[in-house]
Amino acid sequence: MDENRDLRLERNAFGRLVLxxxxxxxxxxxxxxxAFPIAAPDEGVSIVGAxxxxxHWIERLSALPPSPRALLEAELAxxxxxxxxxxxxxxSTFSTPSSWTVETDRGSTSFVLKGEEDIRRLGNGALLIVDSHGIQFLVRDRLALDRRSKKLLERFL
Structure with missing residues (x-):
């Protein structure tokens, strides 16, 4: 039995999701x-009320019909x-706080790293870096970075 087959999800006049x-x-x-935004973004999505x-619990986003899946993916994004x-x-410096200038999948940016504890290892070479404003930056695989980036990063790990 597929609980998600008849999932009725739409936007109201104010752009909010209605289930x-x-x-x-x-x-x-x-x-x-x-449930697992980095490790398994397609698996385990909960729809919570106000x-x-x-x-409602969704095992896999990819198993949903196109219309509710598109709405959920847009909202999640x-x-x-x-x-x-x-x-x-x-x-800027190898002690903290330090200013970092980085290239991301959304363009160039700068941020301040308050302390080494704001760099978290996630497994499989992934890192989560939280800036001084609480914005999270993801490094999917630190070993796949270019040589200079790896060298700069290693000073903080």
Missing amino acids: TAADGAVHDGVLPVR DGREL SREFMPTILQISAV
């Missing part, structure tokens, strides 16, 4: 939340701003 449950109950202002309670660092261009 109509199997019992006909309408839930306005629902939000999708990934009160934070789970209303707007909520999950996490640029991927492709190259580290410069670091």
